[in-house]
Amino acid sequence: AVVVVGSCMTDLVSLTSRLPKTGETIHGHKFFIGFGGKGANQCVQAARLGAKTSMVCKVGKDSFGNDYIENLKQNGISTEFTYQTKDAATGTASIIVNNEGQNIIVIVAGANLLLNTEDLREAASAISRTKVMICQLEVAPATSLEALTIAHSNGVKTLFNPAPAMADLDPRFYTLSDVFCCNESEAEILTGLEVSSPEDAGKAALVLTERGCRVVIVTLGAEGCVMLSQTETVPKHIPAEKVKAVDTTGAGDSFVGALAFYLAYYPHLSLEEMLKRSNFIAAVSVQATGTQSSYPYKKDLPLDLF
Ligand code: ADP
Numbered sequence: 001a002v003v004v005v006g007s008c009m010t011d012l013v014s015l016t017s018r019l020p021k022t023g024e025t026i027h028g029h030k031f032f033i034g035f036g037g038k039g040a041n042q043c044v045q046a047a048r049l050g051a052k053t054s055m056v057c058k059v060g061k062d063s064f065g066n067d068y069i070e071n072l073k074q075n076g077i078s079t080e081f082t083y084q085t086k087d088a089a090t091g092t093a094s095i096i097v098n099n100e101g102q103n104i105i106v107i108v109a110g111a112n113l114l115l116n117t118e119d120l121r122e123a124a125s126a127i128s129r130t131k132v133m134i135c136q137l138e139v140a141p142a143t144s145l146e147a148l149t150i151a152h153s154n155g156v157k158t159l160f161n162p163a164p165a166m167a168d169l170d171p172r173f174y175t176l177s178d179v180f181c182c183n184e185s186e187a188e189i190l191t192g193l194e195v196s197s198p199e200d201a202g203k204a205a206l207v208l209t210e211r212g213c214r215v216v217i218v219t220l221g222a223e224g225c226v227m228l229s230q231t232e233t234v235p236k237h238i239p240a241e242k243v244k245a246v247d248t249t250g251a252g253d254s255f256v257g258a259l260a261f262y263l264a265y266y267p268h269l270s271l272e273e274m275l276k277r278s279n280f281i282a283a284v285s286v287q288a289t290g291t292q293s294s295y296p297y298k299k300d301l302p303l304d305l306f
Helices: 038-048 063-074 110-114 117-129 141-153 184-191 198-210 251-265 271-285
Strands: 002-005 009-015 030-036 053-060 082-085 091-097 103-108 132-135 157-160 179-183 215-219 225-229 236-238
Touching: 002 038, 002 117, 002 141, 002 251, 009 063, 030 038, 038 053, 038 063, 038 132, 038 251, 053 063, 053 110, 053 117, 063 082, 082 110, 091 110, 117 141, 132 141, 132 251, 141 157, 157 251, 179 184, 179 251, 184 198, 184 215, 198 215, 198 225, 198 236, 215 251, 215 271, 225 271, 236 271, 251 271
Parallel strands: 002 053, 002 132, 009 091, 053 082, 132 157, 157 179, 179 215
Antiparallel strands: 009 030, 091 103, 215 225, 225 236
């Protein structure tokens, strides 16, 4: 199984012809509500591939929270450790997108920041028995660290996605990560190196493995990803599928969710093969609009991925 300890965010999206100026009111032409949050996105992708999943998270005791729980259930995700609190609203991302695809975004993490180590003690039964646990940085860092510690001490494979990136990440995040998966900008913030090519990504991965992660993966959008494990000296580039991207939002989360699925259910595959397949699945997600709405189901994918 795959357990995710992470965030749920309700995306409130307005489409406008241009972005408003300070103090200005403008009319948009379309509004929609989407389900997002890096944690839940990754969990949904793993579930749609067929993983047994559980989402350890906190939403508000409000209508967005109720709707989010319904969304998790509809994706077949266990909500046994999905907590609801009266003390904060469900996390939201208020997003304005203009016709050029430029955006402005305000995130209020709300209930996500109230997921605490006491909640994790309750969820420890699930975390300690799963094959793979994923976490990110959209909940309190102390909560993610505790989740990694519980998983690690029970021999559960940990997949850590340091997003959004923090420059002075606690060094324990590296030593507790079996697989450390970040994108180009996160790799830049963490290492201080410029990362804009597979060669750069390989150099950043070397720095990150030296901090203690067993395996480092740096995703590179249309360039695919680069992997490096502690036992190797030469990074390997795995090119992406060549597709026409229409909306790359959430591609990284689709990739992480897919990778967790392969780590949990196809442990005999080489890491390179798992990454090829994860590239394929994330490439499907960029060919449709939206975040979770663009994530493929097992039934829509080629049989040779399974
Ligand atoms: P993030 O969403 O975190 O910025 P990336 O942009 O690095 O992450 O994308 C994650 C993965 O999604 C890539 O490693 C690749 O497999 C896939 N992907 C992203 N953009 C494209 C694209 N334009 N064409 C094909 N695959 C893509």
